[in-house]
Amino acid sequence: MACRISVISRHISSPPLEHLDDLGVRVAPEVRSALSSGVGVVALESTIVSHGMPYPQNFHTAQEVESIVRANGAVPATIAILDGVPCIGLSLAELERLAKLGTMVSKTARRDIPYVIARRGNGATTVSATMFFASKAGIKVFVTGGIGGVHRQGESKLGKTPVAVVCAGVKSILDIPRTLEYLETQGVTVVSYSTDEFPAFFTPNSGCKAPCRADSVEECADIIEANTKLGLGSGILIGVPIPAEHAAAAKNVESAIQSALHEAESRGIAGNSVTPFLLKRVNELTGGDSLAANIQLVKNNALVGAKIATALTTRLSRFTKSS
Structure with missing residues (x-):
């Protein structure tokens, strides 16, 4: 639940x-x-x-x-x-x-x-x-496109950096279930925005149920504030699904991802060169659909992130005036 x-x-x-x-x-x-x-x-x-x-x-x-x-x-x-x-x-x-x-x-x-x-x-x-x-x-609020997976650096820093990361979820080129498990072991609060399913970057659906759900920017601000007040020292991951009208067809993206992964492996591409290569290759294989989706999801994340930041500072201002 x-x-x-x-x-x-x-x-x-x-x-x-x-x-x-x-x-x-x-x-x-x-x-x-x-x-x-x-x-x-x-x-x-x-x-x-x-x-x-x-x-x-x-x-x-x-x-x-x-x-x-x-x-x-x-x-x-x-x-x-x-x-x-x-x-x-x-x-x-x-x-x-x-x-x-x-x-x-x-x-x-x-x-x-x-x-x-x-x-x-x-x-x-x-x-x-x-x-x-x-x-x-x-x-306290940071907006990005999507975070890396279990073999990247971004998600491990969430466990020790008290910043809320607003993104479109874990990049679908990576292992989402394992990444969510790793985030749990790091004590990171993972929240899906207005959905029960954790988003998968290019598409709104990953097949993975989110641990927590928030249905408004005010609820997100409450979570950030509670985390800070308690001094947990860990970050918060807020997954915002890309609007359905901008989502690339999940089947086409998944097919392109698998092709790009095999190509990267055969060419010996490793380390921090993997994600840029995969994103570029997936964009080529989808005829530009994935890049268009990427741009739209970043804009949507910026809108939600700004509203969360404003909601957080608004309630803090009201508290200061009343105290």
Whole structure:
């Protein structure tokens, strides 16, 4: 039976931003102002910009995602490392630079952060690295496309980073049941948004029942707040199914995935090169349907994530005024 959670709102304070200045992390003025004044902030990864699709489509999509966040009451904070400086929030020029550089930018997971900084390089942050910097800044909501599976890094960081990740579920190119089991062992709260079934990235259905269900952004905000108040120290995964009208045909996607997996194995593609190869190959095999679905699901996640961030800060503001 899906669990439901409701808690009384309590004030959750963000850490002072001076510690980030001391660490050499640059916080964009808009993001700094939002964090200081209690406006909702949504963290966004940058790997999807540099490695997710070609220029200029990646730049236009990134702009649209940031616009959706703003239109729903929150401030976007795209996270990346530029010339060795971790940046929480990018200017339009910086976003376009990242998009133009594309795959020349290092795909940067949490483990790679020291190396990229030491070499004064450019790094596009993955789920794990984005979560790390978001947590450091006190950003509690992070929007992405989908997380990796049991052989990736993103899901393991959910067990020790108190950030809510809003995504379209586990990428359907991976082992979803095993990933959900692994998340359970890591103490990660897994929630499906307005559905009992955990979504599978390109499609709304995975065949896996979600441990918990939330039917509104307010319920999601309650869960995030309860997690923070109790100091569990773990993250929350909120799976938002791609809207049905934008979902690629599940059968065609699954067929393309199996073909791409066999091709990757035969070519000896391994490590963090697997997912980019599979996504690219699946897009080719589906005639562009999977990329179109990817763009739509990220936009939908941004809309839901922004509303969750706004709901969280709204209730905290009300509590502060009444206390």
